[in-house]
Amino acid sequence: MSAVYDRVKELLVEKFGVSADEVSPETTFEELDLDSLDLVEFAMAAEEELGVRISDEEAETIATVGDAAKLLEEKGANVGGA
């Protein structure tokens, strides 16, 4: 998996109380018990931590953790050294 995916996983564990072994690229936010407001907060955290702005509309297209990583990669997320 990519460095961005690893960073997304870290964010979910650190800020949303998700346990690391629950997370795979195919895991949906819903399966992690994260709702639409958590997704908004995830977008805010991604902006703060990775310097990428995700609009509310873009956030709505995210279903799985892999989707989130892909979107962030497309938008040029900077995870330092990656």
Next chain:
Amino acid sequence: MTAVLEGLGVAVPQRVVTNLDLERVLDTSDEWIRTRTGIGERRVADPGVATADLAVEAGARALKSAGGGPVDMVVVATTSPDRVVPATAPEVASRIGLEPVAAFDLNAVCSGFVYALAVAAGMLDGHATQRVLVIGAETLSRITDPADRSTAVLFGDGGGAAVLRRGEPGESGAFGPFDLGSDGSMADSLAMPAGGSRRPASTSTLTGREHYMRLDGKAVYRHAIARMVASSRAALDAARLSAGDIDRFVGHQANLRILDAVADRLGIAPQRRVVNVDRYGNTSAASIPLALADAQLAPGQRVLLTAFGGGFTWGATTLTWPRLATV
């Protein structure tokens, strides 16, 4: 010279509407409302009760708590005034017995009380004004669509008021500097579309349910967190304080998750944040005084206030809690 808090009073309708009550009439659930908002119940004014009625009750109590006496000005922060014309404040002032005092409304939606405190503090900084009655009062139930499950669960009715007097910065009750801001590009994110000059009342606005508030919950959620954090930091900096100096954090009571997110980003421990959104829902301009009255603050405690609302508008300030008479 600074503004000093001298009295506080609140008024809420008796009638309680619980999440279970709403479950019976809307496609919603207690569990959904609690996990998304932290709200368990809200107060709703009986038919015939208007914003001025709550404002009069809260204002009179605040004056009594301040030991009575004259004021030079009455500011009513509200987004649900009795009428579009005239303002609610003159009627409120007369009914409290303060005529012919200066009286006007201020509309900054949910930031209204913080804005009104700032306006009062500015007036007190001059020489003509010694004492101001600041009221935040709302009957949001009148502009909330009972059939819209995305807003009907959020809002409640209530009023709160504070008496501010001229004083010195070191005094107990003294307010620190204010930070205020706005972003009008987001006006449509929380709006009642019709009834003003843009879309005057017509048969089509009525049938389109445009005289009720509409809310883009995600946009408000995101901006509320970011703006209240930044505004709180600006108010703390201006007062030469850090988050660690704050004993109690009183944020606008719209949503428990927003309060948690703001407190977390500011580095304020959860037990320091004041929460009563569970019992009152979002009462817009009334929420800050209702939370202050509920918080059982101790004299000398350092308090951070912050609010965010439609407009968008936001604001923050600090104060040292005084010894107040409870009424």
